[in-house]
Amino acid sequence: MKHKRLLINQRDQWATGADLGRPSATLIADAILIILNTKWKRNLPPGPRGFPLIGSIIEMKSKDRTEDFARLRKQYGDVFYIKLGLSEFIVINGTKALQELIVKRADALSDRPAFMASRAGSTGIAATSGDLWKEQRTFAIRTLRSFGVGKRCLETQVMDEVTILVNEIEKLKGSPFDISHLLSISISNIICSIVFGKRFEHDDEKFLLIMNLVHAQFSKTNLLGSGFASWLKYLPGDPTGIKESTERRDAIQRFLIEQIREHRQTFNKENIRDYIDAFLLEQQSQTSSESYYSDDQLLGTIRNFFNAGSDTTATTIRWAIYYLIRNPNIQAKMYEEIHTVIGDDVCPSMEHRKGLPYCEAVMAESQRLGNIVPLSVPHGVKYDVNWNGYVIPKGSTIILNLTSVCMDPVIFPKPKEFKPERFLTKDGRFEGKTQFFPFSLGRRICLGESLARMELFLFLVSIVQRFHILPEKEGVFPEVDVMIGITRSPSSFRFRAINRN
Numbered sequence: 001m002k003h004k005r006l007l008i009n010q011r012d013q014w015a016t017g018a019d020l021g022r023p024s025a026t027l028i029a030d031a032i033l034i035i036l037n038t039k040w041k042r043n044l045p046p047g048p049r050g051f052p053l054i055g056s057i058i059e060m061k062s063k064d065r066t067e068d069f070a071r072l073r074k075q076y077g078d079v080f081y082i083k084l085g086l087s088e089f090i091v092i093n094g095t096k097a098l099q100e101l102i103v104k105r106a107d108a109l110s111d112r113p114a115f116m117a118s119r120a121g122s123t124g125i126a127a128t129s130g131d132l133w134k135e136q137r138t139f140a141i142r143t144l145r146s147f148g149v150g151k152r153c154l155e156t157q158v159m160d161e162v163t164i165l166v167n168e169i170e171k172l173k174g175s176p177f178d179i180s181h182l183l184s185i186s187i188s189n190i191i192c193s194i195v196f197g198k199r200f201e202h203d204d205e206k207f208l209l210i211m212n213l214v215h216a217q218f219s220k221t222n223l224l225g226s227g228f229a230s231w232l233k234y235l236p237g238d239p240t241g242i243k244e245s246t247e248r249r250d251a252i253q254r255f256l257i258e259q260i261r262e263h264r265q266t267f268n269k270e271n272i273r274d275y276i277d278a279f280l281l282e283q284q285s286q287t288s289s290e291s292y293y294s295d296d297q298l299l300g301t302i303r304n305f306f307n308a309g310s311d312t313t314a315t316t317i318r319w320a321i322y323y324l325i326r327n328p329n330i331q332a333k334m335y336e337e338i339h340t341v342i343g344d345d346v347c348p349s350m351e352h353r354k355g356l357p358y359c360e361a362v363m364a365e366s367q368r369l370g371n372i373v374p375l376s377v378p379h380g381v382k383y384d385v386n387w388n389g390y391v392i393p394k395g396s397t398i399i400l401n402l403t404s405v406c407m408d409p410v411i412f413p414k415p416k417e418f419k420p421e422r423f424l425t426k427d428g429r430f431e432g433k434t435q436f437f438p439f440s441l442g443r444r445i446c447l448g449e450s451l452a453r454m455e456l457f458l459f460l461v462s463i464v465q466r467f468h469i470l471p472e473k474e475g476v477f478p479e480v481d482v483m484i485g486i487t488r489s490p491s492s493f494r495f496r497a498i499n500r501n
């Protein structure tokens with residue numbers, strides 16, 4: 001009702017302006033009215049009025065888009081329309097609207113917007129749409145599963161990396177350090193083993209450089225900016241960071257091309273070692289020249305796995321460590337549970353998960369408050385969708401405001417506080433709230449979710465089992481700046497890890 005009333009108000013205002021027919025009205029004013037009336041006739045969801053060419057760019061006042069969207073949501077409701085530059089966006093807020101649109105209207109709202117496809121060269125899984133995306137996603141899920149993803153057998157591989165990480169931390173003998181590099185190499189090694197069939201050492205300078213580029217790609221890339229202001233790349237300088245982002249992407253790509261070349265040289269169809277081999281085998285079996293299994297497609301897909309599979313999980317664990325240092329009582333409670341259920345000498349395994357509801361709650365709360373992918377990844381609209389009397393227009397870009405869920409005070413009272421208990425029932429069982437989607441929802445839901453959940457559990461529980469994690473200086477809690485790109489990540493911070501024995 002609220003939306004409808006607002007829309008009627010807007011219509012009234014616009015109609016009044018048009019009816020006045022002031023003789024002094026300039027050509028530009030006429031053009032504005034035509035554009036505004038066009039919006040009205042299309043029956044779009046309510047939203048700020050905007051100006052020709054720039055749309056409502058002036059509404060984007062904060063460094064953090066989610067703050068702008070929260071303000072606009074209060075004004076226009078859960079689903080609002082905003083034009084930024086020449087591009088049209090529909091921002092979806094709150095559990096109910098996200099489920100109604102992204103899940104129930106999945107057929108129309110599961111594409112990617114055209115600007116993403118052109119940025120990523122229309123290859124891979126994350127930026128593609130239609131039959132190509134469906135085929136590649138299905139192949140990816142099947143193949144990842146055949147290499148253990150979603151199964152218990154992957155646990156040994158993850159635990160090998162956990163053990164190496166814990167030993168590296170041990171070598172520091174409690175002196176302050178920043179875990180970012182160690183963690184990203186450990187986490188990345190898991191997806192590298194599945195995709196390239198190899199892992200990298202913690203002191204491998206070349207690989208560390210690539211990891212830094214991946215982190216910068218996620219924490220600095222302004223995906224929305226490139227959606228509505230791609231023309232800025234033609235201006236001198238690099239006002240939106242698009243050029244820098246493209247350079248990073250090319251450097252990562254050179255590393256990946258090297259991996260593919262090595263695989264081609266040693267490929268043996270009788271011994272399929274990893275994802276690249278599985279793809280090459282499929283490529284050979286394809287007879288049509290229109291095959292979806294092109295070289296570019298292989299590169300695009302492994303770029304998705306390598307990027308998405310490395311940084312997101314490592315960032316989540318860094319948030320969790322940050323919250324545990326700042327909340328010593330919660331850390332103590334988490335350790336107590338691990339100590340009681342697993343003990344200090346047995347390695348954690350996925351089997352322990354059910355017996356560790358408090359640890360589960362700490363992880364869920366770290367994902368919620370860390371809010372790693374605040375606006376998910378934009379979706380595209382395949383055809384006009386009618387929703388609550390409005391039209392979600394074909395060709396517009398959908399923003400899934402996942403922050404509106406993580407920070408919803410009705411689902412999560414006092415949302416800015418770190419309170420794992422909110423994920424526990426009265427009798428202490430873990431209750432993963434169904435209205436909470438850190439991995440997004442609908443057909444595009446993260447395809448690495450089960451791998452990420454396994455990594456989060458085994459890494460975090462192992463770290464807390466072995467070490468008491470403390471601030472760099474006794475009694476001075478770390479403070480971080482929040483870096484917002486595709487992901488929301490903490491700036492680097494140092495802490496001490498003291499062996500509990």
Ligand code: HEM
Binds near residue numbers: 316449
């Ligand atoms: C805590 C860790 C992770 C989080 C929070 C996360 C979150 C997300 C989100 C929000 C999306 C966008 C979904 C949408 O478009 O609506 C996504 C997509 C994706 N994720 Fe993850 N992710 C994580 C880990 C991983 C891992 C480990 C992999 C490795 C396989 C992965 C692979 C992908 C891929 C390939 C897509 C694109 C899916 C598609 O477009 O069909 N992610 N992820």
